[in-house]
Amino acid sequence: MNFWDKITGNDMTKEFKAFEARVKKLPADYQAAWKEINDHLWPHSDFTGRNLMPILDGVLGLLEETAGDEQPIQEVLGDDIKGFCSALAGEEGAKSYRDNWRKQLNNNVVKKLGK
Incomplete structure (x- = not known):
């Protein structure tokens, strides 16, 4: 990539x-x-969204494979797609921009307090 x-x-x-x-x-x-997976995963992205590309590729591969096996989508993902996405993003280490801002704020407070 240039x-x-x-x-x-x-x-x-x-x-x-x-x-x-x-x-x-x-x-x-x-x-x-x-579409629902995309909606729930994007809040876990960094500023550019590049950290989600491997996760999205893996999820799409899972969907393609299970669709080829003709499994129902509820059997693959369950009823809680939001929970599936949260677990997936947490396991992959995808932090949201809010997590980064929170960490930066905490570091600044610690510096100001001199601890």
């Missing part, structure tokens, strides 16, 4: 287009689950 693509986000745009092309091949219920 510097210009990294700065402008062109590399991520290409990946998102590839993801969307893969999602269009999935059954309708899997596509709806993908």
Whole structure:
């Protein structure tokens, strides 16, 4: 990846287009689950969202594999997609921008208090 693509986000745009092309091949219920997964995972992203790309790729691979096996989406993800996404982001170490800001604020307070 060259510097210009990294700065402008062109590399991520290409990946998102590839993801969307893969999602269009999935059954309708899997596509709806993908949209919901995206909605719940993005709050765990860093400023650019690059930390979520491997996670999203893995989830899409899981959906493709289970759709190929013709498993129902509820059997794959369960009823709590938000909990699935939280567990997934927590296991992968994806911290949200709020976590980073909280850590920075705490560090600044500690410095000001002289501890």
